[in-house]
Amino acid sequence: MNQILFAGFNALAFGMSIFLVAAGLTLIFGILKLLNMAQGAFFMIGAYVAFSILGTGSSSFGFFLLAALGAGLIVALLGLITDRLVLTRLRHVDYHYVLIATFALMMVCNGLVKLIWGVEFVSVNPPTVLDEPVELGSLFVSRYTLFIIAAGLVVYLVMEVALHRLWFGKLMQALAADSWMAGLLGLNVPLGLALSVMVSFFLAGLAGGLLLPNQSLSPQLGDSYLLFAFFAVIIGGLGNIRGAFVGSILLGLVSSLNTVLLPDMPGIAIYVALAVFLFVRPTGLFPSRATQAEPASDEGGGSLARSRIGRGVWQVLGLAVAAFAASMPLWANEGLLFLAGSTLVQGLFALSWNILFGYAGLASFGHAAFFALGAYLAGAVLRYWPAVPFLATLLGAGALGAAVAFVVGALALRRMSGIFLAVLTVALSEAMRVLISYSPLLGREDGLVNIPRPVLHLPFAIDLTSSAAYFWFLLVTTAAIVAVLWWAMHGRYGRKLLSVRQDPERAAFLGVNVTGVRIGAFMLSGGVAAVAGALYAPWARIVTLDEVHWLASTQPVLNAMLGGVNSFWGPLLGSAVFTVINYGTRTLIGLSELIVGTILLFIVLVAPGGIVGVLRSAEAAWIRRRGGAAAPAAAAAAPGAGARP
Amino acid sequence: MSTILMSTILDVAAVSKSYGPLAVLKDVSLDVHRGEIFAIIGPNGAGKTTLFKVMTGESLCDGGRVRFDGADVTREPSHRRVRRGMGRTFQVARVFRDFTVRDNIVVAIEARRRNGGERVGPALSMAPAAEVVGEADELIRDIGLDHVRHSQASLLSHGDKKRLEFLIALALRPSILMLDEPTAGMSPSDRIGIAKLIQRIRDERGITVVMTEHDMDIVFSLASRIMVLNYGEVVATGSVADIRADQAVREVYLGKEMYGA
Numbered sequence: 001m002n003q004i005l006f007a008g009f010n011a012l013a014f015g016m017s018i019f020l021v022a023a024g025l026t027l028i029f030g031i032l033k034l035l036n037m038a039q040g041a042f043f044m045i046g047a048y049v050a051f052s053i054l055g056t057g058s059s060s061f062g063f064f065l066l067a068a069l070g071a072g073l074i075v076a077l078l079g080l081i082t083d084r085l086v087l088t089r090l091r092h093v094d095y096h097y098v099l100i101a102t103f104a105l106m107m108v109c110n111g112l113v114k115l116i117w118g119v120e121f122v123s124v125n126p127p128t129v130l131d132e133p134v135e136l137g138s139l140f141v142s143r144y145t146l147f148i149i150a151a152g153l154v155v156y157l158v159m160e161v162a163l164h165r166l167w168f169g170k171l172m173q174a175l176a177a178d179s180w181m182a183g184l185l186g187l188n189v190p191l192g193l194a195l196s197v198m199v200s201f202f203l204a205g206l207a208g209g210l211l212l213p214n215q216s217l218s219p220q221l222g223d224s225y226l227l228f229a230f231f232a233v234i235i236g237g238l239g240n241i242r243g244a245f246v247g248s249i250l251l252g253l254v255s256s257l258n259t260v261l262l263p264d265m266p267g268i269a270i271y272v273a274l275a276v277f278l279f280v281r282p283t284g285l286f287p288s289r290a291t292q293a294e295p296a297s298d299e300g301g302g303s304l305a306r307s308r309i310g311r312g313v314w315q316v317l318g319l320a321v322a323a324f325a326a327s328m329p330l331w332a333n334e335g336l337l338f339l340a341g342s343t344l345v346q347g348l349f350a351l352s353w354n355i356l357f358g359y360a361g362l363a364s365f366g367h368a369a370f371f372a373l374g375a376y377l378a379g380a381v382l383r384y385w386p387a388v389p390f391l392a393t394l395l396g397a398g399a400l401g402a403a404v405a406f407v408v409g410a411l412a413l414r415r416m417s418g419i420f421l422a423v424l425t426v427a428l429s430e431a432m433r434v435l436i437s438y439s440p441l442l443g444r445e446d447g448l449v450n451i452p453r454p455v456l457h458l459p460f461a462i463d464l465t466s467s468a469a470y471f472w473f474l475l476v477t478t479a480a481i482v483a484v485l486w487w488a489m490h491g492r493y494g495r496k497l498l499s500v501r502q503d504p505e506r507a508a509f510l511g512v513n514v515t516g517v518r519i520g521a522f523m524l525s526g527g528v529a530a531v532a533g534a535l536y537a538p539w540a541r542i543v544t545l546d547e548v549h550w551l552a553s554t555q556p557v558l559n560a561m562l563g564g565v566n567s568f569w570g571p572l573l574g575s576a577v578f579t580v581i582n583y584g585t586r587t588l589i590g591l592s593e594l595i596v597g598t599i600l601l602f603i604v605l606v607a608p609g610g611i612v613g614v615l616r617s618a619e620a621a622w623i624r625r626r627g628g629a630a631a632p633a634a635a636a637a638a639p640g641a642g643a644r645p
Numbered sequence: 646m647s648t649i650l651m652s653t654i655l656d657v658a659a660v661s662k663s664y665g666p667l668a669v670l671k672d673v674s675l676d677v678h679r680g681e682i683f684a685i686i687g688p689n690g691a692g693k694t695t696l697f698k699v700m701t702g703e704s705l706c707d708g709g710r711v712r713f714d715g716a717d718v719t720r721e722p723s724h725r726r727v728r729r730g731m732g733r734t735f736q737v738a739r740v741f742r743d744f745t746v747r748d749n750i751v752v753a754i755e756a757r758r759r760n761g762g763e764r765v766g767p768a769l770s771m772a773p774a775a776e777v778v779g780e781a782d783e784l785i786r787d788i789g790l791d792h793v794r795h796s797q798a799s800l801l802s803h804g805d806k807k808r809l810e811f812l813i814a815l816a817l818r819p820s821i822l823m824l825d826e827p828t829a830g831m832s833p834s835d836r837i838g839i840a841k842l843i844q845r846i847r848d849e850r851g852i853t854v855v856m857t858e859h860d861m862d863i864v865f866s867l868a869s870r871i872m873v874l875n876y877g878e879v880v881a882t883g884s885v886a887d888i889r890a891d892q893a894v895r896e897v898y899l900g901k902e903m904y905g906a
């Protein structure tokens with residue numbers, strides 16, 4: 001009995017911690033229809049700020065509260081800056097770009113935190129008053145636990161009252177319902193939006209301050225909380241405070257049951273619960289209108305727009321690049337060759353991401369899960385079952401990737417909105433990381449090392465053990481896959497995908513099964529990503545948990561965005577350019593997140609069409625200046641041009 | 646009117662739909678006969694678009710039943726209804742903005758062939774099949790969009806966009822065409838053009854038309870039967886003459902131009 005009560009208290013406390021983070025997340029979603037991927041990072045900044053104010057020693061209760069408030073205010077200020085610099089510029093852009101921008105922001109924040117506070121774990125004691133247990137009947141509960149439960153309740157009640165009773169809340173509600181209408185009614189919309197952003201960020205910072213004690217504070221802190229907060233708002237119904245509250249408590253209960261019933265696998269039940277819940281009740285407990293449909297994308301797709309430069313020029317250029325790459329094993333050193341091979345794999349990986357984004361209009365933020373799936377599969381097969389033909393392993397990886405994508409897609413894509421897919425893919429990579437870290441076969445935290453390179457047994461044997469041989473194999477396989485994808489994306493399958501991307505509802509009225517097409521595209525994308533991973537394992541000869549980290553998931557996003565998502569070749573170009581950038585800044589170890597995040601943010605804000613987009617615009621301008629008659633069409637085809645207000 | 650065969654193609658029975666506390670459709674029933682032009686009229690916010698959504702599957706109704714072409718489609722998603730022969734246009738024209746006019750039609754024809762289990766084109770070719778392009782160009786010529794065949798759809802004029810949307814729907818060879826305010830926001834001359842077009846596709850292709858429309862001249866000249874909707878309730882259904890004479894309708898439309906007509 002006591003044990004159950006105790007578990008109940010812990011469940012409630014954990015649920016309230018989740019709610020403290022989820023509160024800001026759901027508020028900003030309700031009003032700006034913005035899923036802030038960086039909420040967890042700002043929560044973490046709040047914790048670090050409070051830590052800087054408090055120090056590691058014990059403090060008085062009042063000072064602790066003050067520090068938490070201070071953290072809230074400072075993060076609110078950061079929120080204002082973020083709003084001015086980033087969010088206001090993205091108000092009328094396809095929501096995927098906003099997701100990517102906040103994703104980039106998360107990386108920038110993580111990089112900054114590491115730079116300022118270092119990567120060591122620190123721990124902070126609760127204030128002295130809260131540090132001792134209280135006796136409730138025969139039960140000992142820490143006061144801090146009770147405090148967190150109380151804090152969660154207070155925040156919830158204050159938000160309910162403020163949103164439904166106060167002037168400020170009513171303004172926010174009006175904005176949430178229809179900001180255009182609110183403007184007509186004479187409400188100050190920009191002020192209201194800025195205020196909502198600040199309140200949401202304040203909540204993140206406050207949560208960081210309040211939850212600081214009893215945690216080991218490290219730059220990973222934001223990740224786990226963010227994910228649980230996402231789950232809570234999805235279960236509750238996006239944008240609904242009450243939903244987030246109930247959802248958080250449910251998650252607390254599930255996780256507590258997990259520790260009681262499955263103590264060997266902490267953290268698994270939450271993923272299962274989320275999957276089951278999404279399957280049974282995809283709209284959440286308190287569905288809001290915001291997620292039921294969304295306006296057709298604003299962004300120019302333009303993938304079909306043909307360049308004006310003759311096809312012959314590109315063919316010659318492509319052959320030259322291929323010949324250059326093929327010659328590399330003959331003159332390049334090991335290091336350079338390794339970089340080139342990895343670029344090929346990353347290029348294929350980025351291309352797989354962009355099939356989903358550029359062609360089907362859906363974003364995955366956990367694409368590393370598919371890559372890792374393939375990499376671990378190939379690594380394990382090569383190590384433990386060397387008799388299996390390598391080409392069969394590659395095919396198996398593709399099939400496995402597609403199968404997992406099918407399950408995730410079937411759960412996430414039943415609604416029109418792609419937001420669920422964004423969250424569920426993050427969840428997938430996190431769940432995979434947890435699972436792999438439990439698996440002795442897959443090397444747990446250490447990964448699979450010393451992966452042997454294969455020998456192909458065609459009618460004649462081809463030994464791929466040398467770097468040169470495997471590099472050529474990589475080149476040929478990648479080229480073959482790219483060629484098939486190029487053919488598919490430029491034929492009727494590509495046309496069908498693009499029509500769904502431009503206007504899913506219109507496409508449905510062509511008799512196209514939009515959900516089916518999207519799941520199919522996700523399977524193709526996941527399958528290709530897994531093949532890329534399978535190709536990578538014997539190349540790097542080591543596969544570790546880093547492959548599943550969300551940082552690995554940003555790589556294809558960044559590469560595709562850098563090169564240009566509205567062009568088939570953009571992701572490959574972006575991967576090559578990024579390799580060069582990375583190589584040039586390799587001495588700045590530790591700054592990589594900051595650099596990558598900043599570049600990504602910069603692209604989204606300034607040149608959402610990437611390098612190809614910039615080139616196309618330049619080309620169009622050049623033609624216009626020369627008085628070309630066809631100029632208007634070319635200008636409009638410049639991707640991203642339509643998105644800038 | 647007596648020439649119309651009285652078989653029902655679309656049958657809506659006691660449909661209701663609410664958005665939260667707001668009951669937008671209350672027990673709405675109607676039946677559309679094969680080959681007729683059926684108009685739904687009513688003031689702004691009467692629930693016409695919502696009724697369209699329920700009939701086409703864009704949203705599902707809370708109560709009631711929708712039968713199309715002999716099958717109960719009440720819970721069927723849109724793409725299934727489309728495959729049964731239902732075409733539609735939107736109140737605000739929706740076309741594939743990044744495609745050229747021709748590609749807009751091409752994807753529609755390819756979708757139709759795919760849905761019908763026909764061969765879409767040669768297995769390995771990337772460009773659309775010659776028959777598909779031929780059919781698209783014929784449609785484009787027929788509706789008078791030849792001059793913009795290779796323009797990007799987002800650059801079209803409002804009227805041309807509406808016409809293109811019409812073409813997309815026609816390319817699917819529907820048995821029924823649902824038109825939500827086909828002339829909204831058009832110039833008077835464009836309106837007449839569209840009205841003629843609607844009449845023509847009904848006469849030439851035998852396509853049944855269900856439309857909503859605010860322009861009473863167009864409604865009275867095209868429709869074989871009219872249903873009047875107000876606050877989500879059916880006020881009256883009948884022939885043009887019936888509706889003009891109906892007292893309840895007069896009250897709904899008090900002061901509207903229909904009396905001048």
Ligand SMILES: Nc1ncnc2c1ncn2[C@@H]1O[C@H](COP(=O)(O)OP(=O)(O)OP(=O)(O)O)[C@@H](O)[C@H]1O
Nearest residue numbers: 664667669687688689690691692693694695696736
């Ligand atoms: N998604 C929605 N959520 C809430 N209310 C809605 C929604 N869609 C429509 N409504 C409301 O339902 C009512 C009927 O709207 P509907 O668009 O069907 O009217 P309509 O007859 O098509 O009007 P109009 O002539 O202006 O096109 C209106 O009061 C509208 O505000």
Ligand SMILES: [Mg+2]
Nearest residue numbers: 693694695736
């Ligand atoms: Mg309407």
